[in-house]
Amino acid sequence: MVLKEDHLAQVIFDTLDLNIEKIEVDGVAVSFHLTERHPIMGSALQIPLPTGAKSGAQMSVKIFYKTSERCIALQWLEKEQTQGGQFPYLFSQCQPIYARALAPLQDTPSIKMTYSAQVASVLPVLLSAIRVSPPSDGPAHDGKVVGKDTVTYTYDQPVPIPSYLIAIASGNLCYRSFPAVEGKSWTSGVWAEPELMDSSYWEFTLLTGDRSLVDVVVHELTHSWFGNGITHAYATHFWLNEGWTTYIERLLQQFLHSSAERGFSFLIGSKALQNALNLYKDKPKYQRLVIDFEPGEDPDEAYSTVPYEKGANFLLHIEQKLGGLDVFLPYVKDYVKTFMGKSITTDQWKAHLFTYYEKNGSKAQTEALNEIDWKAWLYGDGVELPVKMEYDMSLATPPYNLAQRWDASRSMSEAEKLPFAESDVQDFNANQKVVFLERLSSFVPLPSSHISHLGSLYRVSTSTNAEIRMRFYDIALQDPLSPAAKLFAKDALRWVVASKVDPALAKEYFARSKDAFHPIARKIIEKDLASK
Template identity: 50%
Template sequence: MTSPSTVLLPHTPDHATYSNYVSVETTHLHLDWTINWEKQLVGGSVKHEMKVVGEEEGGLKEVVLDTRDLEVKRVEVDGKDAKFTISAAHETLGSALHIALPTSYAKGNTFEVLINYSTTADCSALGWLEASQTKGGLHPYLYSQSQAIHARSLIPSQDTPSIKSTYSASVHSTLPVLLSAIRISPSISAPLETGGKTVEYKYEQKVKVPSYLIAIAAGNLVYKEISKQGENGASWRTGVWSEPEQIEASYWEFKEDQAKFVAAAEKLTGRSYDWGVYDVLVLPPAFPYGGMENTCLTFATPTLLAGDRSLVDVVGHEISHSWFGNLIGCSSWAHFWLNEGFTTYLERLLMQALHSPAERGLSYIIGAKALSDSLEGFEKKGNKRFQRLVIPYHEGEDPDDAFSTVPYDKGSNFLLHLEITMGGLDVFLPYVQSYVKTFAGLSISTDDWKAHLYAYFTKNGGPEAVKKLDGVQWDAWLNGEGTKLPVDMSQFYDASLADAAYDLAARWAAAGSDEKKLAAFSKEDIASFGTSQKVVFLEKLETSSISPLAVAKLDEIYSFTQAGNAETALRFYEIALASGDAYAQQAAVWVQDKGRMKFCRPIFVAINKVAPELAKSTFKEHAGFYHPIARRMIAKDLGVKL
């Protein structure tokens, strides 16, 4: 999968894992699970095929794996019972599972470790929904979210992105099961059982993945194919999964763009799609992210179903992860920007390839506002380390605490800066393709990336290209803190689609509370706007303090709270709540079924500023709806103890 000449530089240890992954690594794991719907547990076993990769005096004597809130019942090494101990639990990292080996193993030796275990009620990777919380209301639902370090609460594992392995699984369930892998049985063409009979679902992932990409979803799920393998020469097929009640809406939303995104990304990266299947699973609304790039099966929020295909760019982002993040991954969460920066960069190239350069520019403009908000937020909280691209995490620190748009937008702007510096896309895209070819299948650090960048342009540009690279403010981009980028990138964005939105925002800001001026606005003002232009308009307007009267007129004329588009509703509520508490109750109702953290966290924070008791009481009443990751972060935002 990668060139045998590829040599990685020594990596700084991943401080978010207890595993002794530098000494021994999992090459394949097999999961044998049974889903207990009544008790909301997943139990069974995991078998690790392991290889000693480090030199240790006297040989390898133990395996250390990450666990958190798991009930470990029995461990075997090469078929024989093995002694094990579990360390005291760390609040964030969980517990180290120490497995004594029956004999010492030298470098190159292989062996198998079988662990019988069960999840517990405190498993942070799993979201369990009662039937009443689903679209259909007839069956319960289960889904996982393991990024960044939640896989250890689902599987005793080397829970670090440094380690990639293939995996297979047999899952027994009375409801259909999906995994981030290729289904072996039941047949792809067979409808899945929902009648209460226990069925064994077998899956296989032949491409190596890190632990956080092992994903599961189960419930009343149906499928609709979008494109077949072999269609237009493709080596892959695409489709969509959801509950039956929204399968037609999901299919309609994605059918025009899903296969086009994959094909365009193949062309841009210079590498065929490796994973065989690209399906999208539209989850219930409690899912905490816009999308999650689980291999073969992107998990997507139902807030993308806007009814006008205006939000499918999120799928373009997740498809881009098939090359950046999934195929080439960061070696630790300190280098997470390599995943998200490259993915966002490719996503925006897709916008240019499939639409226009102006669409790429508009995406950078929207991202710039989100980036500014994140940088300002970390500044106010005193978490300036999280403004960096390469984050110096403290020992035992939770990578979720640094989650923001910084790795996405600061990262993609850095790559855009390099593109411009080196001579434009015609020069830079061949480098990106070389990067993919060189590091496919590996977990790398920022130093690995930079070394390859210099090596490529030394060979393909000579001293002049190297001089350009030497002129880059490397430390400021990678390790710099503050609320501004080292270079003002806005001068390079194509703003042609944004200009009309800026003009309209300026008119509203100038109108103030003048009823005569406010009466001059009409719904025709935004009739030609796409969703992205509406977002730019609202975000620009947010920088001007507008009166409660103007806020009411804004909603009355443009119907942002009634349109069913979560992206525009979010921005409207942020504007409204900044002007007072008139919309606090309405926002509190809106947020009750928005599990995506992009929506629920800022709205709870905004309500908390104008109506703190309402924010806290609403969250406490509906806390059970949110995924454990979102629940913990909202509680921290509001200062609430659960």
């Protein structure tokens, strides 16, 4: 640790349910104080420092601790919950403020850190860092017996990262590399259970069996610049991470596929945004991009698609106001060049935007920026965007037309005689199926017989794509008589309660299966169901 000021009396770290055993400063044991536990923030670990130390002095602070069973950042899966069924599995999720449950640290995105680690385990271990040893492309578990022999895994993360990017996973994992890319020194590959390796290697993302969610990789890679590279300084400005990443992800769709795909992605997102804005009617500050959190308020309470979708639409609006991509993309490059590796606020981003166009743009472009309703976009609430956005609708027309046909068929009593066929959707990609179902859900609920027939005819009720099946549940659960029985995490459980299908059933089902959820997801769902 390097001191930044003279005569610092103590250093403070965030902790959450950690068992602190002892602490040494420069090899000498010191007393320490752990403040009373806050239900969200945890406890502050206060460590005294030697008197008289000057700015620039280096000190070694060593904390001996253990995590606890209450660690909200970790999920432990029993072997029966894995694909192979032979070994348990561990994985972490530290965003937004749960790294403090893994280690004592300053758990804020305004501070970035490097880290190194050695982990001894009888199962292979992955960390969000560079593997030093044993080599990734060597035999699994360094050739030792998985589940029996202990192997020490060494990792190093030389790039400063925010604390929420610290991650660990451990289980029966093996690695398969992709072919090298000509002219590139970097390599890439897939880690997975042996039983899932072939499908994981083929799909390289969330497993749906149809590669329909491969573009999720685009989103996560984009985070290397927007989020991980340029990071929000604190939770108030989270939209800078996800709004920018979603905007760039959809911009890349235009170059990877077509401009129609870009507009189509915005259209799909608009439905999710509308749902989120409606969800927070009673807490309008969570409808805003810039959220003024109270001290000790849980940032997860505000987690929704708002920072993603409203943020991306805001940036699209700025692009359009300035005159299009040819004008906006040079600014985006300068934004990355200016702030890469830093944590910033919305005001810093906005100041840089204006400064860039004052120096490099025209008077008309500066005037265009001044015409934007900044207060409405950044601090406004409500269920509508400040500007009515228009997207390329060409890919939406076929699914919209099919939804209209189903809506018009409701007067027919015999579902088997409905004028529909499996071929209706054979040329639809996964996103078009999503839009078809979302459009249909906006109409008056179909009869139960129609819903059952639709689900089996188009195979959406048994789709391995969770995005598609979730939309089918939205339709099925509009009708309390629908036979839809399986539920999909938070949204489906909320649907069962909110649609008054059977609130007690939703709570009973969750009580039986809650241990299968990550602790963070479990906490959110429990609060959501308790409020109904």
